[in-house]
Amino acid sequence: MKTLTIAVVAAAALSQAPVRAQTQTDPEPPAQDETLRSVLDELARLRERVGALEEQHDADLQRIRQLEERLARPSAGAAAPSAGSAPPASTTAPIQTEPIRPRTEELPPQARLSLGDSSLGWGNQLNPAIGVLFDMGASLSSSGDDDRNRFNLREVELDIRAAVAPFADAIFITTFEEEIENPGSTDIQIARNVDIEEGYINFHSLPAGLSLKAGKFRNAFGENNRLHTHALPQVDRPLAVQAFLGGEGLATTGASVSWLVPNPLDQFIELTAEVVNADGGEESPLLGGPNASNPAVVAHLKWFTDVGETGSLQLGGSYLFGASSGAQGDNSSLFGADATFHWQDPDNPDARSLLIQGELFYGMNDTESPALGMLRNESFGAYLFGEYQFAKNLYAGTRFDYTEFPSVEDRAPGDHDLAVSPYLSLYLAENVRLRFQYQQRFARINGETTPEANFLIGLTFSIGAHPPHAFGAFR
Incomplete structure (x- = not known):
């Protein structure tokens, strides 16, 4: 660029030489004065433009050097990711998981909606994908009970x-849990248990759009029940899920068959049927536990479609049937309906999104009363939440809960539980999420309504590989 400047100046000087020679011998006419001034003005403008180009050139070189340094920085500080592990976050991007979804990536319906499957390339025969997830929290309650006001390591998972064959994957998930025994009493005990959360083989490439799971797995009833504790959209599970399916949801041992239903509209329709043990007890008050006289049956129908360019809608229906006790003829039925709507801003899909989800529960179960004998108890429950993404790592929402109690052994007719829970989710890194939740609860027990205010904090983080979850889950 400096060579160009010298050349322009030299050419201008040569062009002026005859003019100077002429002015020494003959007086210059007025017209030649105007020509000389215009040439000098043009030369000055050229020199200004050359100077501006030099400055722009230097600025471009500086920017190129900065970009080269930014591109070289991740490769120098981190090794290449192994198969099945999440890519490292850019050092220049805002700190943020998703996903454990990847929430910013559009997955095909099979990937988004089959929460437990690992047929997405996670792991291989020689090197299984291994991940550890930590879920801990703290709670403060206006009730003043010692079991409510404490820190708690809820779960380490x-x-x-890994793939065990080209057509099958194996999944093993074990949890180390900290549980409070005798809640609400003066003799609180802390129990630390090890449990097999899930352990099954998934034959994902059977003919005719079929897949088969065998082992212990989370049952396909609704949407929230499929999520592990660390993946919940809020700090706690909805009250209706806890009342009908148990505090940690329903996960039992058996077999599950899923079928991608062919249809003329070329829509994603999946039908799932499961035959599992009727292990109830603490898991679900509707099931009779190990002494139940027959297995439980679970069915779920799911329909997924796109809404506009960046939206999606999923509708589902569920059914659960099993024995409510070991006595012949004591049965329970639970019907469910679920809906999930997800939208992303087409201009900024990574930082603006909306999620709305709700479920309905209607249960019928046989219970025995000492005074009246066998009774058929009917109960209803529901939850609805909306969550908006304000920035790449910031989400806020509110959940509404209402549930009656499927077990009436220690409940009066008309008892129910009602709550409103606003919450805030902040991703400190791609695999570190911090949540704050306030819950105003109104429980009517034995005909008496007691208000309770709870403040919940949840911290979730992971190391190693982790598959994507559904919308709203730990991404």
């Missing part, structure tokens, strides 16, 4: 999954 070890997730191992």
Whole structure:
């Protein structure tokens, strides 16, 4: 660029030489004065333009050097990711998981909606994908009970999954849990248990659009029940899920068959049927536990479609049937309906989104009363939440809960539980999420309504590989 400047100046000087020679011998006419001034003005403008180009050139070189340094920085500081592990976050991007979804990536319906499957390339025969997830929290309650005002390591989850054949994957998830025994009493005990959360083989490439799971797995009833504790959209599970399916949801041992239903509209329709043990007890008050006289049956129908360019809608219906006790003829039925709507801003899909989800529960179960004998108890429950993404790592929402109690052994007719829970989710890194939740609760027990205010804090983080979850889950 400096060579160009010298050349322009030299050419201008040569062009002026005859003019100077002429002015020494003959007086210059007025017209030649105007020509000389215009040439000098043009030369000055050229020099200004050359100077501006030099400055722009230097600025471009500086920007190129900065970009080269930014591109070289991740490769120098981190090794290449192994198969099945999440890519490292850019050092220049705002700190943020998703996903454990990847919430910013559009997955095909099979990937988004089959929460437990690892047929997405996670792991291989020689090197299983291994991940560890930590879920801990704290709670403060206006009730003043010692079991409510404390820190709690709710769950540490070890997730191992790999392909065992080209047509099958194996998933093994074990949890280390900290549970409070005798809540609400003066003799509170802390129990630390090890449990097999899930352990099954998934034959994902059977003919005619079929897949088969065998082992222990989370049952396909609704949407929230499929999520592990660390993946919940809020700090706690909805009250209706806890009342009908148990505090940690329903996960039992058996077999599950899923079928992608062919249809003329070329829509995603999946039908799932499961035959599982009727292990109830603490898991679900509707099931009779190990002494139940027959297995439980679970069915779920799911329909997924796109809404506009960046929206999606999923509708589902569920059914659960099982024995409510070991006595012949004591049965329970639970019907469910679920809906999920997800939208992303087409201009800024990574930082603006909306999620709305709700479920309905209607249960019928046989209970025995000492005074009246066998009774058929009917109960209803529901939840609805909306969550908006304000920035790449910031989400806020509110959940509404209402549930009656499927077990009336210690409940009066008309008892129910009602709550409103606003919450805030902040991703400190791609695999670190911090949540704050306030819950105003109104429980009517034995005909008496007691208000209760709870403040909940949840911290979730992971190491190692982790598959994507559904919308709203730990991404």
